Amino acid sequence: MHHPRPPAPLRRLCATLCVSSLAAAAFGAHAAAAPAPAAAPEAVAAQLRDAALAGHDIAYQWVSELTSRFGPRPAGSVNEQQAAEWAAARFKELGFENVHIESFPVTAWVRGAESAQITSPLAQPLVAAALGESPPTPAAGVEGEVVTFASLDALKAAPPGSLSGKIAMVAGRMVRTQDGAGYGVAVDARVDGAGEAAQRGAIAFLLRSVGTDSHRLAHTGTTRYVDGRVPVPAFALSNPDADQIARLAALGEKVRVRLYSSASYVKDAHSQNVIADVRGRARPQEVVLLGAHLDSWDQGTGAVDDGTGMAIITAAAALIRDAPQRPRRTVRVVLFGSEEIAQPVAPYGAFGGHAYADNHKAELATHVLVGESDFGADRVYRLGLPQAVLQGEFAKTALRVLAPIGVLAATQAAQHVGTDVGPTVEAGVPEFALNQDGSGYFDIHHTADDTLDKIDQEQLEQNVAAWAALAWLAADSDVDFRTHGAPPPPQP
Amino acid sequence: MHHPRPPAPLRRLCATLCVSSLAAAAFGAHAAAAPAPAAAPEAVAAQLRDAALAGHDIAYQWVSELTSRFGPRPAGSVNEQQAAEWAAARFKELGFENVHIESFPVTAWVRGAESAQITSPLAQPLVAAALGESPPTPAAGVEGEVVTFASLDALKAAPPGSLSGKIAMVAGRMVRTQDGAGYGVAVDARVDGAGEAAQRGAIAFLLRSVGTDSHRLAHTGTTRYVDGRVPVPAFALSNPDADQIARLAALGEKVRVRLYSSASYVKDAHSQNVIADVRGRARPQEVVLLGAHLDSWDQGTGAVDDGTGMAIITAAAALIRDAPQRPRRTVRVVLFGSEEIAQPVAPYGAFGGHAYADNHKAELATHVLVGESDFGADRVYRLGLPQAVLQGEFAKTALRVLAPIGVLAATQAAQHVGTDVGPTVEAGVPEFALNQDGSGYFDIHHTADDTLDKIDQEQLEQNVAAWAALAWLAADSDVDFRTHGAPPPPQP
Numbered sequence: 001m002h003h004p005r006p007p008a009p010l011r012r013l014c015a016t017l018c019v020s021s022l023a024a025a026a027f028g029a030h031a032a033a034a035p036a037p038a039a040a041p042e043a044v045a046a047q048l049r050d051a052a053l054a055g056h057d058i059a060y061q062w063v064s065e066l067t068s069r070f071g072p073r074p075a076g077s078v079n080e081q082q083a084a085e086w087a088a089a090r091f092k093e094l095g096f097e098n099v100h101i102e103s104f105p106v107t108a109w110v111r112g113a114e115s116a117q118i119t120s121p122l123a124q125p126l127v128a129a130a131l132g133e134s135p136p137t138p139a140a141g142v143e144g145e146v147v148t149f150a151s152l153d154a155l156k157a158a159p160p161g162s163l164s165g166k167i168a169m170v171a172g173r174m175v176r177t178q179d180g181a182g183y184g185v186a187v188d189a190r191v192d193g194a195g196e197a198a199q200r201g202a203i204a205f206l207l208r209s210v211g212t213d214s215h216r217l218a219h220t221g222t223t224r225y226v227d228g229r230v231p232v233p234a235f236a237l238s239n240p241d242a243d244q245i246a247r248l249a250a251l252g253e254k255v256r257v258r259l260y261s262s263a264s265y266v267k268d269a270h271s272q273n274v275i276a277d278v279r280g281r282a283r284p285q286e287v288v289l290l291g292a293h294l295d296s297w298d299q300g301t302g303a304v305d306d307g308t309g310m311a312i313i314t315a316a317a318a319l320i321r322d323a324p325q326r327p328r329r330t331v332r333v334v335l336f337g338s339e340e341i342a343q344p345v346a347p348y349g350a351f352g353g354h355a356y357a358d359n360h361k362a363e364l365a366t367h368v369l370v371g372e373s374d375f376g377a378d379r380v381y382r383l384g385l386p387q388a389v390l391q392g393e394f395a396k397t398a399l400r401v402l403a404p405i406g407v408l409a410a411t412q413a414a415q416h417v418g419t420d421v422g423p424t425v426e427a428g429v430p431e432f433a434l435n436q437d438g439s440g441y442f443d444i445h446h447t448a449d450d451t452l453d454k455i456d457q458e459q460l461e462q463n464v465a466a467w468a469a470l471a472w473l474a475a476d477s478d479v480d481f482r483t484h485g486a487p488p489p490p491q492p
Numbered sequence: 493m494h495h496p497r498p499p500a501p502l503r504r505l506c507a508t509l510c511v512s513s514l515a516a517a518a519f520g521a522h523a524a525a526a527p528a529p530a531a532a533p534e535a536v537a538a539q540l541r542d543a544a545l546a547g548h549d550i551a552y553q554w555v556s557e558l559t560s561r562f563g564p565r566p567a568g569s570v571n572e573q574q575a576a577e578w579a580a581a582r583f584k585e586l587g588f589e590n591v592h593i594e595s596f597p598v599t600a601w602v603r604g605a606e607s608a609q610i611t612s613p614l615a616q617p618l619v620a621a622a623l624g625e626s627p628p629t630p631a632a633g634v635e636g637e638v639v640t641f642a643s644l645d646a647l648k649a650a651p652p653g654s655l656s657g658k659i660a661m662v663a664g665r666m667v668r669t670q671d672g673a674g675y676g677v678a679v680d681a682r683v684d685g686a687g688e689a690a691q692r693g694a695i696a697f698l699l700r701s702v703g704t705d706s707h708r709l710a711h712t713g714t715t716r717y718v719d720g721r722v723p724v725p726a727f728a729l730s731n732p733d734a735d736q737i738a739r740l741a742a743l744g745e746k747v748r749v750r751l752y753s754s755a756s757y758v759k760d761a762h763s764q765n766v767i768a769d770v771r772g773r774a775r776p777q778e779v780v781l782l783g784a785h786l787d788s789w790d791q792g793t794g795a796v797d798d799g800t801g802m803a804i805i806t807a808a809a810a811l812i813r814d815a816p817q818r819p820r821r822t823v824r825v826v827l828f829g830s831e832e833i834a835q836p837v838a839p840y841g842a843f844g845g846h847a848y849a850d851n852h853k854a855e856l857a858t859h860v861l862v863g864e865s866d867f868g869a870d871r872v873y874r875l876g877l878p879q880a881v882l883q884g885e886f887a888k889t890a891l892r893v894l895a896p897i898g899v900l901a902a903t904q905a906a907q908h909v910g911t912d913v914g915p916t917v918e919a920g921v922p923e924f925a926l927n928q929d930g931s932g933y934f935d936i937h938h939t940a941d942d943t944l945d946k947i948d949q950e951q952l953e954q955n956v957a958a959w960a961a962l963a964w965l966a967a968d969s970d971v972d973f974r975t976h977g978a979p980p981p982p983q984p
Binding site: 069079121123239244247248253301453 | 556557560561562563564570571574605607610613614615616617619706707708709731732735736739740743745790791792793939940941943944945946
């Protein structure tokens with residue numbers, strides 16, 4: 001199916017940044033006409049970029065309908081499954097090939113009713129959220145004095161037994177950064193806090209939310225199973241609630257807290273990856289893989305984590321699908337299931353990513369490049385490439401196309417570009433990154449506030465522009481991203 | 493007890509706005525020394541203004557300790573009562589006179605457990621909060637199809653019986669304004685929606701939050717008793733949740749929702765007003781009354797509604813108390829109880845305000861001027877005065893003192909300056925307003941987000957400066973604000 005684009009007013013971002021806004025309209029006309037003589041790859045990439053900024057609203061429509069119809073999509077839930085079926089149907093409507101769903105078993109985790117209160121010195125409600133995989137409390141809740149640590153390391157320094165009957169709390173505050181570095185530092189306490197607290201006798205674990213906002217919304221997120229179980233109930237507190245406990249302590253008060261959760265597990269659930277290709281014209285077995293994840297945390301509707309990632313890669317692939325000529329290689333979109341939650345058995349996390357790498361093991365040798373969009377909806381500001389092509393012609397071409405929309409070159413090779421594509425990268429596939437501005441991402445991440453209204457459509461479309469252009473350039477080239485960056489001599 | 497101020501670095505606001513920053517340090521020195529020859533009232537007002545901006549942190553400390561120790565202070569609760577006792581003790585420490593608590597009976601309303609979900613077309617959680625005085629649902633909740641109206645008027649136009657078995661929803665969006673005009677328009681649906689919905693057969697009432705934010709936090713607030721009861725359960729939805737229901741409807745779906753609440757009433761509760769005076773040196777029976785309210789909604793800690801109001805008037809009175817000379821008239825601070833909730837019996841609302849006007853009926857003839865601070869913590873931008881003094885010397889003097897901190901003259905007489913002082917104004921006492929910038933107030937108002945971290949200390953202190961200066965000028969004058977603005981001839 002073919003989708004000529006209607007003329008549309010250029011948006012503000014484009015007016016500021018586009019080098020070739022007229023090309024966008026021209027490109028729309030080309031798409032509907034008989035095949036023209038093939039344009040140079042760089043020119044097509046620029047046309048794709050400009051088309052994305054010129055009223056191409058597949059991305060916003062995707063994430064709007066997905067988050068409205070299916071709401072939260074916890075791994076293993078009916079909502080995740082129905083969203084996967086909807087996505088597959090939409091891929092077919094967009095004219096993609098090889099559209100199919102690949103299922104795999106998971107242990108799901110289901111948030112129940114939950115509550116938290118300060119019980120002493122005076123009753124006050126707290127805003128808290130059970131961390132992922134956290135076991136339920138007894139029906140009466142757990143109650144104890146709060147013992148606060150500035151960091152996970154400080155908790156680890158507490159002697160064995162010293163937290164007996166207490167609720168251990170790590171209260172360190174996440175640092176706001178553009179590249180997410182603050183998350184990496186803070187998240188260890190979320191992952192390992194419950195286990196470390198339990199080892200020292202604590203009856204529950206509390207965490208200042210790993211987040212940069214100051215709203216009464218707690219940031220959930222995964223914990224680590226230890227010997228097949230999360231050893232004590234674990235909750236995140238909103239930042240203002242963590243402040244409140246700190247102020248009461250500073251006033252000389254002993255603070256007691258009661259926590260309640262009826263969370264549960266579903267051991268025989270399943271999740272799934274959704275796969276769709278824009279088949280290459282010359283070397284279809286060679287794959288440029290664009291990834292994002294379909295599951296979300298349960299409090300919000302997974303709009304920026306990771307509805308926008310799916311929307312960006314889908315819209316980018318749709319633009320390439322609608323170009324006058326297919327790229328030489330295949331562009332594959334994979335919507336991974338079960339990214340957010342941990343599992344009680346190996347490989348413990350990234351079940352969708354592992355399922356893909358296992359199911360497609362034989363094809364990975366001809367996967368030429370892989371990237372993932374999983375850092376919200378804000379603008380791309382940096383291109384990271386594999387070491388082999390950091391300095392070559394490919395990088396120069398890509399930056400000529402991306403610089404006009406505000407993308408700089410990373411000075412180091414792309415690394416750890418996404419959880420889902422991690423197992424594929426470990427199998428030897430080179431990775432690229434289109435780094436997004438994450439300055440505001442952790443205001444919303446893993447909270448109830450992760451909803452459609454938080455998306456800036458203009459920045460979303462800048463992402464589509466960058467992904468469409470980069471994916472096209474990689475897919476229409478013969479560059480071997482594993483070994484060298486020099487393209488082969490031009491074909492006659 | 494006397495509180496000399498330590499020298500403190502002038503804050504940024506002062507550096508930008510103050511005309512007489514050196515006067516602040518000078519005033520601190522005066523306060524600790526033997527009485528100097530009485531300065532002209534205008535000069536003292538300017539000194540008070542500047543002292544408030546020069547590191548006088550009573551206001552912030554007040555609201556910090558109050559909201560930390562007592563958290564939410566629902567009318568009739570133990571938290572409200574304990575906060576009143578704490579406030580009275582602090583007033584005594586500050587050297588105020590006539591400090592006492594006046595109790596009155598109220599029917600309290602207690603939020604219980606509550607939840608809301610979309611049940612069809614696919615289960616999704618909603619963020620909702622029962623509106624004040626809303627009755628509980630049955631234990632299994634109430635469930636029905638949502639019928640959406642753009643406004644209360646549209647709901648009122650629905651025929652009798654047309655909402656039988658349905659959940660009526662008013663989805664109009666509050667308009668952001670500086671002066672709160674958007675609230676006045678939107679709040680009618682919160683007050684009367686449940687009654688109007690019930691009249692047409694609805695089993696529950698849903699309201700798009702009366703608020704200007706886009707967070708997953710619902711704005712509660714009072715409803716109206718009809719014949720002694722709120723006729724159906726009533727809930728506010730967060731703005732993103734109201735959007736979600738609208739989008740599902742736009743996709744052609746019938747949306748069903750289930751609502752649950754275990755709210756309850758306490759018929760024999762009591763609330764209280766806290767009163768404290770800075771006794772006038774010449775005409776102590778003449779009172780300039782500064783009001784704010786002590787109770788708060790239960791989701792947040794009542795930091796900006798109305799912890800800051802209390803903090804502002806308390807700090808302003810404390811500055812006047814510490815001035816080298818008492819004003820001629822008494823400055824009275826009243827912290828009203830039970831402002832937020834409605835009552836099932838007459839006078840239905842403003843129970844603290846009515847209790848004060850009733851208890852002090854005989855004194856109201858010598859209450860010369862009254863104001864209330866109940867619009868958050870952001871800067872004062874406008875002075876409103878009674879009609880009689882709009883054009884006189886008093887207004888000119890006040891504006892000379894207030895203009896340097898960014899306060900303009902209102903062109904019309906002050907009206908409806910506060911719920912609590914309403915009954916006192918109805919009894920004939922002239923009112924003034926120091927209007928605050930409310931542009932962001934309804935992002936927070938009546939939500940869980942009403943916490944200390946939302947207060948901008950610099951703007952808070954500008955409020956203290958304005959209240960201290962204005963209250964001083966009114967209290968140190970002989971102006972009759974009821975009849976004319978001309979001050980009597982200077983006393984020898």
